[in-house]
Each structure stands twice: as C-alpha cells, then as structure tokens.
Amino acid sequence: MEVAMKNTQNILSKIATNDGHGENSPYFDGWKAYDSNPFHSQHNPTGVIQMGLAENMLCFDLIEEWIQANPAASICTQQGAADFRETAIFQDYHGLPEFRAAIANFMSQVRGNRVAFDPDRIVMSGGATGAHETLAFCLADPGEAFLVPTPYYPGFDRDLRWRTGVKLVPVVCESSNNFKITMEALETAYENAKLANIKVKGLLITNPSNPLGTFLDRETLKNLVTFITEKNIHLISDEIYAGTVTTGDEFVSIAEIIKEEPKCNLDLIHIVYSLSKDMGFPGFRVGIVYSYNNTVVNIARKMSSFGLVSTQTQHMLGSMLSDNKFVDNFISESRTRLAHRHDMFTRGLAQVGIGSLESNAGLFFWMDLRRFLKEPTFESEMTFWRTIIYDIKLNVSPGSSFHCSEPGWFRVCFANMDDETTMTALRRIKRFVLKNKMLEIKTMRQCWQNNQHLRLSSRRLDEMLTPHRMSPHSPLASPLVRAHN
C-alpha cells in the first residue's frame, strides 16, 4: 500500500519551508494593494500610485532611439542575423569579450572615468540579486555574518541569507546625524556579533544608499576601509545606483578609494553592480560581481553558471555600451532628468512642510513623516502606512521594512512614473497634509477653548503651518536639513 505524500512539510528542505524568502514582510503588502487597484491616468485615476518600486523609467526614449539606429545589435534583425548562431551557442561563463569590455567601460564612465575597470574581473550573475548571493557563498560559511548599516534594502535578508545560511548583523544608523555610518556604530555591531558568538566575515555597504538616496563621503569610506582592514574582513560595496547621482562628479566609488590607499588589502574588496537601476533594465538580469580578489573572481565565475546573462542580451549590450557617444549622452541626460524629477518633488513637498533627508542620488526619497504618527512607535508607523496606502492611495515603503531603528521614515520612489503621475501623487500628498492640518487646527481650537493653553498651541500651530527650520528643543524638531527649493 503506497504511502501518500501527506505531510509535505517534512518532505521539503528547511530552506524551502522557512521564511527566508522574505515575502511575508510588510514591504510586499503595499504591492498587493497596488496590484489589486493600480493607478492609470485614464482608466483608473483613483487607483493606487506605485511609489514602492525603485525603477528608472526616465530615459527609455534615448535607448529606443539607439535601438532603432543600431539594428545589428539585435540578433533577430536582418542586420544582426549573421551573429545569431554564434551567439546562441556561446555558453562560456567568461561571457562575451565585447560584453565584458562594454560593461567595464560603462562602469568607468559612470564614475567620470576617474577609475578604470578590468574586463577580466567582470563576472556575471543573475542580477544584483544573484551577485549578492554569490558573494555570500564565496565569502562566508553558514552561521557567519555580514555587518549591514541600517536602514537597508529588504531584499538583502533574502539575497544574503536564505540559501546561504549567512547572518546579517545591523550597524545602526540614526537620524540625529543624517544616518551616517559612524565608527562607533561599526564597533558596536562588531562587538555585539562577538558577544553572540557570531563570526563576522564582512561589511556590506550600499553606495549610493537604498533607501536613503545619499552617497558616502570620502572620509567615511576611508574609515570603512580602515575598519575592515583592521578586522581583516571583506568589504562589499553595492554600487548599483552609482549612475543615479545627480551631482555626478561628487560620487566616490570604493574603486577610487583603493587607488588612493596603496596599502589597502585588495583581497578584501568587492563591488556589486547591475544595469537594473542606472539603465532601467531590470528585466535583462545583468548583475556583475567585480572583485579585486583573484580567487573570488575565479570561484564567482564558476558559480555564475547558475545565473549567466543571456548571450542575446550580452550581444546587444556589448554593442550599446561600447558606443561612447551614446553612453556619455545617456549618463548626463539621465542625471539631468533625475535631478529635475527630484526637484519637482522636493518643491512640492516643501509647500506642505514635509521634509526628507537631503539627497542627490537614488530613485527615491527618504521621507520624514514622523509627525504624522500618533506615537513614535512602529505600530503607529504601520497604522499610518495603511492610511497612506488605502486613503491617500500611494504605495510607499515603511522604514521598518528597511530595519530603520526609528519609526516614521518612508521610502518614496519617484523615477518610475511620468510627470503627470508625479503631479497627481504630489496633489494627493498636499491634500492629505492640508486635511490633516485642518483637523489638527479644529482639535486645537477645542483644546484652547477647553484648557486655555493658547500660547503653546498657537506656537505649535505656527510651526506646523510654516516649513521653516524648527527649534532643536521643540518636540517636533527634526535634524533634517530644510528641503531646498
């Protein structure tokens, strides 16, 4: 008599049945709300606007223009058909030489040609998602850990931990100093790991940061390099947003730092890159592991068998990204458009006194909505978040899903929509804030009538209605720099 496969739970692996996939995080609840009621300017103007997706849709016209003008880049066109066979058979995990050269070239141009990248160190992976997992497999054993500054991209919990068994130890960053990564925070995190008997194998930074939209200054980067060198641990620099820095020349890549520090142990330094954000190609799954450690290059390359980039895509990008004129123009135009969109938002938000962390990178804002919380707790943050999704109808991402230590911060994406939708989103925010203020005024008037705390109330009222810098002693004080016009 056959034994039926009743209890599937026992029949699958621990990895398959645990929560490591991360999809039970609230980060995804907003998406579900969006999926069931997506905004469309004509067909569903009252739907949920997606502001939880960090995608870059601002420059597709430039790319489409290039594609039209370069039919040979596609192996499906008449002009490119001669390359079809060879491209389709090529499965060498080194990747097409033209592709690697083009990527190295692009990475360099994104960094203003201040550093050069070696095509032989370019290793493919299934998107940055795959790159992170590959590096975790290479650098750490199950049970060992990486330090990660908070707030950080929720996907790391899955990408670095799920199948690898590696742990993440947070390096807590605080709003009081604009979420800078301090040496104290690093040391604390390292010590905490030690106390818990967890071996730290590396530090993972995202620069420019998701969700903060800021990039690290030179001094911080050098401090980080000192720290990892002293502890003899790896440094992974996820630079997938490098091309979104609107003040391009100010961005400092880890690649530049190591040039300036000849005594730095290069075997510790690894960069993750991707074309998903800078170029807006998440569908093409172009992830890159760039390591200065020869063994890691070698092993990561072997592992890339599990996530190679389609040669059809390698072929096209090999052609596109070696067109220097196109790349130059794209990078500069993309920066301009991102800056413009960024300004539209900050201006709109300033009009209603909403501040955000000052930033000039990324595809999002790190918005300060602390004053809208009933209490400074994560429960309040979640409650308010539901208001944003279901009443204001915007899908934004709550700071808690990024492991932020303080409640009230939200990541709001702005590059995945057109100008019209941007205006609609801003209008909704303004409407909500004003409605909220009217309610507060009404409540406060009643308060005054009831308990005569006129002076305090009206001062607080004034503070709320005027978006000027607040007194540091005010309970509503925020350390953020005033949103600029």
Next chain:
Amino acid sequence: MAIKIVKAQPPVELSKIAVSETHGENSPYFAGWKAYDENPYHEKHNPHGVIQMGLAENQVSFDLLEEYLASNQEAASWGKKVSGFRENALFQDYHGLLTFRKAMASFMEQVRGGKAKFDPERVVLTAGATAANELLTFILANPGDALLVPTPYYPGFDRDLRWRTGVEIVPIHCESSNKFQITPEALESAYDHARSMNMKVRGVLITNPSNPLGATIQRKFLEQILDFVTRKNIHLVSDEIYSGSVFHSDEFVSIAEILESRNYQDSERCHIVYSLSKDLGLPGFRVGTVYSYNNQVVTTARRMSSFTLISSQTQFLLASMLSDKDFTEKYIKINRERLRKRYEMIVNGLKKAGIECLKGNAGLFCWMNLSPYLKEATREGELEIWKTIMEEVKLNISPGSSCRCSDAGWFRVCFANMSEETLEVALTRLYEFMDRWRRDRHVLSM
C-alpha cells in the same frame, strides 16, 4: 589618511564552499577541453587540430531557427513598435512572461507528441537546466542528505547538485551487462547504501533520455522507478532536456505520461527539468525550467528563481518562436530526422573501425565501448586509452569514469556539434588509428 598594516595577517578566509573542489573542474572531463582550446580543429586553418567531440551541443538545425527569424523579425524583436522595448526591459516578474510560459508548456507537449499535458502555471523559469537542478536540490533536500542518481551520469551533476547545496549524490550502479538499465535491485541497493552511511535519502534523479547513454528509459523501468520512490516516500526528478532529441517520437515515454495515466495520483513527488539548450541548440540563452506537480515546490521554486531569471528579452523572442505551432512542429520533426541520420553515420563509421556502441535512440552523442581494447579493465586503463585518443588521434571524447560509470572502457562521443564533413574526418582518424592498433597487436602476438 593612510592605512597602516600593522602585522602580517593570515590571508583572509573564503568560505568552505569557495575552497572546496566540488565545482568539479579538475575532472578529466574538462582536461580534454583544455587540449581542444589550445589546438582546435578547423577545416581549412587547422586540419590537424583536436576535434571537439566532448561537447553535447546541437548544431544541426540552426538553419531552421534562422529561417524563422528572417520571416518574423518584427515579432521577435520588441513587437510592432520599438516602444515594446520599454515594457520588456522593465519586466522582472519572477512568474515570467505568460506568453512565454504558455509557449514552453505547448512546446513540451509537442515534443511528447501530445501524450501529456503541461500547465503554464507550473512552469517555473530558471537560467538554464544547471540552475534548475540546483534549485530543485535546495528545495528537496537538506545539507548532508542524499539524492540517488543512476550511473553513468552527466559530470556536471557533481557540481549542480552538490556544490553549494551540501547535498550528496549516492550512485545507483547500472551495468553494461544489462545495457545500463535502472533495475529495482540497483535502486534498493543504492538506497540501502545511503542509509548505511546514515544519510537521509530525499529523492531519485533520472535523466531521460539519458546523458551519456543516448538512450531513453523504457516505460516498464519508469513505472518501477515511480513505484520505488512512492514506496520510500521520496521525490523523483526527471531531467528531460533531451526529450526533443529522440530519433523516433514513439520511443520516448515522459514521466508526465505515466503520471497522467495514473490520474496524477500521488504526483506531488514528481518534478521535471527541461531546457532549450539541447533540443533547440540555444545554450547561450540560458533557458531552463522546473516543472513541478507539487504546488509548494512551484511557489518556492518561483521565489528562488529570483537568483536566476531568464532575460526578458530572450523570453520575448522565444515566446514568439515557440507559440508558432507550425514552426515548432516542423522543427521537431526535421531536427529528429537529422539527429537520427548523424547517429547512424557515426555508429556505422565506428563499426567499420571495429568499435561497438550501446544501442541508442536519442541525444547528441553515442556511448562507445572500447573495453575490449583496454590494457586493463580499470579506470587507469581507460584513462590511458583516452589520453592516446586525445594526443594521437586528436579527438576530445569523454571517458566513462568522469561519468562515474562502473564499467571501464566506455566513452561518450558527441556528433551533433560539427558539420558532416568534420564528423567524416573524425571517423577516418579513428578508423586509421584502430587499424594501426590492430596491426601492432597482431605484430606483437606473432
């Protein structure tokens, strides 16, 4: 601020996975490739170079694909307007393009002559069968557990199933004495062996049609294997990446057919791996799939596929190609025919040289028997003749020992990754070599 290196540190550690040899690249399977890379045959430029017969690639039907593209340029590239590019570039949903999943399901049905149905909702996309096999292993087994795999098997399994997963392979020994068929005794013996080493057995992984045997598993053996896994309450993974390369369509029985005939009773333990690398000859495009009859496996596999999605550009191209049923019908038929012809050519050529092969009916290779010619019936004897063939005959073929074959002297010889002319050259070289060898033996024995 300069960084001071205080004292010589021990070199920074990498993971155990990184320093292990489980990636398998030091196996002789790959040594032949190096010889080929250093001295590759070319009809005109290097007629005395090494002919690559160690690579299971299908190059016999490219003209059909090229013809399709030439007449369907628009459909294949971004659709009618180039603005289709944008939607495509942004599409990163791990469910995969619906049109592509439908096309894959339909193609898999056609390959099986309509004898089994496939549901697009169960098609999970991965970047190649390499990723599919690893992904399934992560889902079905814990580190230290065992998968039973019939020998001889594809050398890549040692890496794909074991390297990062920590899962073990316990061989199911199949022997030349009964044509390498997978018997119930061999299954039980492997299972017991695993248990004796305190390993938990999680499943059986079969490749059907088999690599390297180049033969399909007969229905009766498939039924027995299914009964076995049911009895033991373990999984069955059927890697069917060569299903479109069967020379006569009625000779292939997919596990899908058997499950259908059993009304899908107890089918939750079964999973199929497929890919377009062999049947369509598109290994560069990285198109693999996990097809599972287990809902939880489908959901989990889909989530894991985030690490290894197929480029949306490629999904789009192939969705167009594979939903053209007239084209796929024609392709499958002609491809089969050409592979069969190649097979007959090589088998006859080898026969002339005095070499027998296992009777095959599928795949891109034949399983050649050189055991009568070994000095000793051992792995060393096999590697010795392999070296000779590589260095003197200048053919890169794959020794059975790299496929964990328990009988010495068998070799996998690929025939679909070259032109007919090159195959003739290879056969001539082999014929002359065997001729010389027999004469030398004759002289020695006089």
